[in-house]
Amino acid sequence: MSESTSNTVVDRSTLLNIVVNALDATLAGQGDATPSEIDDSTVLFGRDGLLDSLGLVTTVVEIESKILSEFDASVVLADDRAMSQRNSPFRTVGTLTDHILSLLTES
Amino acid sequence: MSAEWLIDRMRGFGDRPALVGAAGHHTFEELVVEATASRERLRDAGVTGGSIVSFTADYSVNACATMFGVALLGGVAVPLSPDERRAGPMNGIAGVGYIVDAAGDVAVVDHSVARHPLVAGLLDQGAAGLVIFTSGSTGEPKAALHSFDRFIAKYHKQTRPLITVAVSPMDHIAGLDTLFYGLSSGGTIVTVRSQSPEDVLDASEKYRAQILPATPSFLRLMLFTGELERRDLSSLELVAYGAEVMPTSLLESLQAALPHVKFIQKFGMTEVGSPVTRSPDGGSNWIKLDPESTEYRIVDGVLWLRSQSAMLGYLNAPSPIDEDGWLNTGDTVEQSGDSIRVIGRASDMINVGGHKVNPHEVEDVILAAPGITSVVVRGEQNPMMGQVPVAFVETSSDESDSELTKRIRLWCSERLNRWQIPVRISRGVPDLVPERMKIDRRGQLG
Numbered sequence: 001m002s003e004s005t006s007n008t009v010v011d012r013s014t015l016l017n018i019v020v021n022a023l024d025a026t027l028a029g030q031g032d033a034t035p036s037e038i039d040d041s042t043v044l045f046g047r048d049g050l051l052d053s054l055g056l057v058t059t060v061v062e063i064e065s066k067i068l069s070e071f072d073a074s075v076v077l078a079d080d081r082a083m084s085q086r087n088s089p090f091r092t093v094g095t096l097t098d099h100i101l102s103l104l105t106e107s
Numbered sequence: 108m109s110a111e112w113l114i115d116r117m118r119g120f121g122d123r124p125a126l127v128g129a130a131g132h133h134t135f136e137e138l139v140v141e142a143t144a145s146r147e148r149l150r151d152a153g154v155t156g157g158s159i160v161s162f163t164a165d166y167s168v169n170a171c172a173t174m175f176g177v178a179l180l181g182g183v184a185v186p187l188s189p190d191e192r193r194a195g196p197m198n199g200i201a202g203v204g205y206i207v208d209a210a211g212d213v214a215v216v217d218h219s220v221a222r223h224p225l226v227a228g229l230l231d232q233g234a235a236g237l238v239i240f241t242s243g244s245t246g247e248p249k250a251a252l253h254s255f256d257r258f259i260a261k262y263h264k265q266t267r268p269l270i271t272v273a274v275s276p277m278d279h280i281a282g283l284d285t286l287f288y289g290l291s292s293g294g295t296i297v298t299v300r301s302q303s304p305e306d307v308l309d310a311s312e313k314y315r316a317q318i319l320p321a322t323p324s325f326l327r328l329m330l331f332t333g334e335l336e337r338r339d340l341s342s343l344e345l346v347a348y349g350a351e352v353m354p355t356s357l358l359e360s361l362q363a364a365l366p367h368v369k370f371i372q373k374f375g376m377t378e379v380g381s382p383v384t385r386s387p388d389g390g391s392n393w394i395k396l397d398p399e400s401t402e403y404r405i406v407d408g409v410l411w412l413r414s415q416s417a418m419l420g421y422l423n424a425p426s427p428i429d430e431d432g433w434l435n436t437g438d439t440v441e442q443s444g445d446s447i448r449v450i451g452r453a454s455d456m457i458n459v460g461g462h463k464v465n466p467h468e469v470e471d472v473i474l475a476a477p478g479i480t481s482v483v484v485r486g487e488q489n490p491m492m493g494q495v496p497v498a499f500v501e502t503s504s505d506e507s508d509s510e511l512t513k514r515i516r517l518w519c520s521e522r523l524n525r526w527q528i529p530v531r532i533s534r535g536v537p538d539l540v541p542e543r544m545k546i547d548r549r550g551q552l553g
Contacts, residue, residue: 025509029516029528046332047305053328053460054525057491058516061530078331078490080356084363088333 010071010104016040016097018070022062023093026055040094049091056090063100075103110178110235113259113291114139120293123268128310130166130298138290141168145176145211152213154205156181157222157230159238161198162207164277165189166298169211171286178255183226183236185250186278193248193524200423201238201250202226225252225419238422239280241377241463250422251377257416258283261383261400262291269294270342271318272311274302274325281350281373281461284381285320304329308338315342320373323353324460324492326361331491335364349373350461351493352449353392374449378427378434380416393446403447404433410440410447457486457494462526464496469519469527476518478504484529498529508534 023042024034027050035042035050043049045056060077067075077099082089089099117125120135133141154160154177162173164186177184185201187194189209198206202220207213222230229236235255240248271289273296275281289296297314300306308329311319321329326348329335346361346368358370372392375381383397396403401414413432420426428434439451457464466484473482481501489495502511512532519528 025513028513030520031517046334049305052303052525053325054492054528054530056328056331057489057495058528058530060491061489061495065531076490078327080360083327083330083357083360086333086336088331090331091333 010101012097012101015100016093018063018066019093019097022059022066023050025062026051026059029058030055038093040092040097042093044092044096045090046088067100071104073104075100077103110175110255110259112263114142114175114179117290123293124295125290126166126168126171126296126298127314128298129300131168133168135293138168138171141172142175142179145172146179148211148213149176149180149205152205152215154180154182156233157226158182158205159185159201159203159226160205160207161185161187161194161201161203163187163189163209165209166273166277166286166296167209169209170277173207173211178235181230181233181235183229183238183252184255185238188276188278190524197240197248200247202422223422225422228419229254239283239377240278247423249424251418252420252422253380253418258380259287261416262287266292268292269317270297270314271295271320272297272299272307272316274299274307274319274321280375280377280381281320284375304332305334308332308334311343312339317342318345318347319343320347322350322461323348323357324351327357327491330360330364340365341367343368346370347373349375351458352451358392376436378418379412379414379436382412382414382416387446393443393448395446405440405442408439410436410438412436457496459494459496459526460492464527466496469496469498469523469529472519472522473498473500473515476515478502496527496529497531497533499533499535502534
């Protein structure tokens with residue numbers, strides 16, 4: 001599922017930045033404005049989320065590409081485990097960042 | 108004429124609810140009254156046997172009434188998505204002579220077009236027609252002409268009335284199947300505000316839905332909303348999925364989240380309709396095709412069908428059905444006894460959560476953007492959508508990769524449906540030889 005060839009220590013704020021930038025790129029590409037403040041509690045998907053289904057897919061692909069280029073690590077965010085979790089990792093900016101962090105830490 | 112048995116049956120359902128939800132609330136009686144009124148309006152506007160009539164297919168009572176009104180006059184009904192960017196060219200492709208807007212008003216378009224031989228054939232038989240669009244492999248969507256009479260024949264056998272959520276658009280084979288199943292059995296169609304998982308869950312909960320027909324990708328996204336546990340879906344009995352391959356892991360997650368629900372595989376294709384199928388056991392993706400209505404054979408692992416409910420042909424392309432009536436579905440399947448299971452697609456169409464995307468159509472749009480000198484679009488496996496389109500471009504501009512991505516996506520979003528827009532846009536060429544051949548072709552065109 002995930003493999004890393006480098007031993008770079010990944011800090012959460014870097015990942016948070018990647019998530020926020022990917023969100024911004026998706027919204028801009030749809031012609032939608034990015035909210036002025038984005039933080040951990042910003043809702044991505046589900047009730048009152050900023051993204052619809054295809055927006056979520058686009059954001060996830062963007063994040064995966066960025067992680068591959070920055071950390072040389074290949075992660076699949078929507079894996080079987082993400083699907084079976086009681087609380088969706090795609091709910092907010094914060095839960096998604098934590099999800100990526102746990103995938104990268106394991107690798 | 109053709110739709111009369113269905114109209115009579117619906118009349119018998121009286122004040123039972125036929126349509127509820129975002130597109131309005133109407134009883135069967137009201138629907139029949141509207142259908143009769145629509146027939147009169149259409150007749151007054153000049154619609155007769157063989158006339159081709161498009162309408163906004165939004166599950167409103169107007170949309171349903173118009174479809175029946177056209178069928179009662181022996182015309183050809185062309186349901187089109189409310190998205191006008193797509194509806195415009197499709198009217199031309201189908202040779203539409205009358206356009207009914209969302210308010211039910213009829214506009215006369217053009218009478219100079221010669222009648223298509225397939226439409227003339229229907230007229231000779233005194234049968235009505237139905238056109239469903241499909242993504243063509245050469246760029247332009249194809250108009251599949253069905254006999255309305257034959258299309259609705261399978262619904263003659265009455266089934267238990269159930270409350271069904273209409274997730275698929277009304278201009279798709281799956282949406283029409285949902286609609287006719289519901290209306291012919293006295294069940295209720297629940298219409299949704301949008302196809303987002305939240306809106307579908309809202310409607311399912313509010314109207315106590317019993318059946319949810321959906322694609323595996325939609326169901327996966329529904330899991331990802333994280334809301335299933337908080338929702339009251341106790342009324343739900345059946346999830347009927349189709350249009351793409353159901354991964355076993357997803358099916359297991361869904362069964363764990365909704366243990367009281369039975370999951371069954373459905374099979375539908377624009378060209379062959381929705382054959383009657385049975386699931387040997389609930390919760391697996393094996394299906395049995397009803398041998399009375401549909402024959403099948405498997406050639407090199409690919410499914411071929413011959414069905415009474417098959418289309419007559421395309422209005423704007425050669426028919427893919429051979430002279431013996433067989434159609435290559437392009438689906439690769441496994442066989443076990445008399446059951447089959449779809450495992451993939453043989454063609455180069457990209458299946459984005461059940462939406463078929465023609466890569467050439469997307470390439471044409473991107474190539475028209477400023478500064479793009481060549482482009483290749485292809486499908487990539489994606490754990491959320493099954494497949495997604497990705498684009499490889501060469502440019503004469505020097506903007507950054509992220510600027511380029513935003514610009515191309517925005518360009519596409521003004522010209523294409525959401526699911527057609529590449530989720531990733533890279534500079535350079537992909538490393539497959541056949542793809543390079545495409546680039547050469549595109550480069551010459553550009």
